[in-house]
Amino acid sequence: MSGPPRRRLPRGLAGAVAVTALLALYVYQIAGRGVAMLREGSPLLVGIGLGVLVIPLLVIGLVAVEFRLAARVQRMADALAAAGELPVDDLPRSPGGRIDRAAADAAFEARRAELDGSPQSWQAWYHLAFAYDAAGDRKRARAALRKASALFTPPVAN
Incomplete structure (x- = not known):
């Protein structure tokens, strides 16, 4: 007795998650430095600290946009595969692997x-x-x- 077929995880997902985890560690460290500068109270350090805190926000936003695009591309690939229209890499290659x-x-x-x-x-x-x-x-x-x-x-x- 078998249930519905299990959906396979995309090939690059593990690598993307690993890189994102390392990036999260970096963002955590940068945010910690920014908060420490804010707590210092000096106007110059507060200004730099606010600037430093912008970096993690930008990183989080860019990562979210890329993951959203990757998820949509996967859904598009699934739709094309279901219709039998998925692009096939059948171009001739050199012995070194470069596409002609x-x-x-x-x-x-x-x-x-x-x-x-x-x-x-x-x-x-x-x-x-x-x-x-x-x-x-x-x-x-x-x-x-x-x-x-x-x-x-x-x-x-x-």
Whole structure:
């Protein structure tokens, strides 16, 4: 007798949690120094202490934004996998593992044409993000994933 299939944890989750735990330790230490400066009472130290306390707030905010994006990207990947539309990394590679540049450019052009025909499709933006990644343009890949995430509407569970 078996129940519903167990959902597998994403591959990079353990590493992300470990790095986040180390970052939390760093934030704790920085916040402690900031509070100590505030308690000192000297106007200069209070000003520096307030400035130091901004750092942990920024770090917490940035980490939260990245985890939210990662969760949405995973939901998009799950939706594409269920529809049989998940991108496949089948580009030819050199013996050293580098993607063949001409093949990456050709794949990119196909994905760009798909997006031109359907600019409001989160699926097209998702596929374009992976084409950018294969072409080595990580900055544009992340921007395309953010656009896909903004357009994505999660399927309603029954």
